Amino acid sequence: MFEDIKPHLVELRKRIGLSVVAVLIMFAVTFSFHNEILSWVTQPLNDALASASTLTKKASLGMVTTHQVGGAFFVALKVSFFAAFLGALPYILLQLWLFIAPGLYANEKKMIIPFIVGGSVMFAVGVLFAYYVVTPLGFKFLITFGSFLYTPMINIEDYVGFFTKIMIGFGIAFELPVVAYLLGVLGMITDRTLIDFFKYAVVLIFILAAILTPPDVLSQLLMAIPLIILYGLSILIVKMVNPEIKEEKSNNSMPVKVDNES
Numbered sequence: 720m721f722e723d724i725k726p727h728l729v730e731l732r733k734r735i736g737l738s739v740v741a742v743l744i745m746f747a748v749t750f751s752f753h754n755e756i757l758s759w760v761t762q763p764l765n766d767a768l769a770s771a772s773t774l775t776k777k778a779s780l781g782m783v784t785t786h787q788v789g790g791a792f793f794v795a796l797k798v799s800f801f802a803a804f805l806g807a808l809p810y811i812l813l814q815l816w817l818f819i820a821p822g823l824y825a826n827e828k829k830m831i832i833p834f835i836v837g838g839s840v841m842f843a844v845g846v847l848f849a850y851y852v853v854t855p856l857g858f859k860f861l862i863t864f865g866s867f868l869y870t871p872m873i874n875i876e877d878y879v880g881f882f883t884k885i886m887i888g889f890g891i892a893f894e895l896p897v898v899a900y901l902l903g904v905l906g907m908i909t910d911r912t913l914i915d916f917f918k919y920a921v922v923l924i925f926i927l928a929a930i931l932t933p934p935d936v937l938s939q940l941l942m943a944i945p946l947i948i949l950y951g952l953s954i955l956i957v958k959m960v961n962p963e964i965k966e967e968k969s970n971n972s973m974p975v976k977v978d979n980e981s
Contacts (some may be wrong), residue, residue: 730818731818734814734815734817734818735814737810737814738807738810738811738814741807741810741811742800742803742804742807742811743803744807745802745803745804745806745807746799746800746803748803748806749799749800749802749803749806750795750796750799752799752802753795753798753799754795756798756799756801756802757794757795757798760798760801760879760882761783761875761878763850763854763855763858763882764783764858764873764878764882766855766858766859767855767858767859767861767862767863768862768871770859770863783873783874783875783878784872784873784874784875785874785875785876786874786876787876790875790876791875793876794875794876794879797876797879797880797883798879798883801883801886801887805842805843805846808838808839808842809835809836809839812834812835812838812839813831813835816831816834816835823905827904827905830900830901830904833897833900834897834901837896837897837900838894838897841893841894841896841897842890842891842893842894843890844893845889845890845891845892845893845894846886846887846889846890848889848893848945849885849886849888849889849890850886852941853885853889853932853938853941853942854882854885856937856938856941857932857937857938857941860937860938884931885931885932888927888930888931888932888942889931889942892927892931892942892946892949893945893949895946895949895950895953896949896952896953896956898953899913899953899954899956899957900953900956900957900960902957903956903957903960903961904960904961906961908957908961909957909961909962909963910954910955910957910958910961910962910963911963912957912963913950913953913954913957914954917950917954920950921947924943924946924947924950925939925943927942927946928940928942928943928946
């Protein structure tokens with residue numbers, strides 16, 4: 720059995736290795752701009768602090784600190800790696816496709832462009848939605864809450880980890896239509912499959928939102944509602960590429976009356 724899967728493991732190792740090399744190359748580029756990237760990452764936090772300062776009528780509210788000797792250096796590494804991952808994502812998706820493509824039919828291999836382009840675009844849309852919609856509202860609520868009694872002292876290491884978790888979480892979540900399209904073309908799901916699973920999907924979406932977003936209802940709704948809409952979009956996409964075929968009852972199956980009278 721191991722001999723059968725060994726070639727696949729070798730191929731998988733090759734694809735993962737190439738993906739890692741791509742991320743490292745991008746990291747060498749993004750680290751040169753870590754100050755600009757860090758400014759972009761911390762902008763929602765700074766805006767939330769400024770807004771909270773206005774609401775509480777304080778000259779300044781809170782500050783961003785580091786609790787480690789090399790905190791600034793490790794933060795630069797984290798934000799550079801995050802940017803490198805985003806930059807290398809199309810190539811990573813290409814390697815994923817090249818790994819699964821040998822097992823596909825010729826017509827299924829034509830999905831490479833929708834998979835790579837669609838996957839990259841939807842991940843970027845998820846990240847931008849989280850950056851421009853979710854984090855400003857979520858951070859403003861969390862910082863303002865209790866700020867009349869306490870002064871926030873925000874650890875930059877914790878903030879960057881929290882920020883990247885939200886961005887990647889939304890990016891992955893917004894891949895739902897792409898995954899549904901792929902599974903639909905492969906014939907693994909139909910529109911009826913997604914419709915029947917809808918009530919369970921709603922529960923799973925809210926659980927996912929509670930895990931990936933800040934601990935407030937507003938942020939959770941800002942993730943759950945778009946995901947439910949994307950789930951509905953996924954149903955329409957699968958209906959176009961692999962609709963459920965309803966079996967029609969044949970008229971020949973009607974019972975025949977037998978006359979026993981002689």
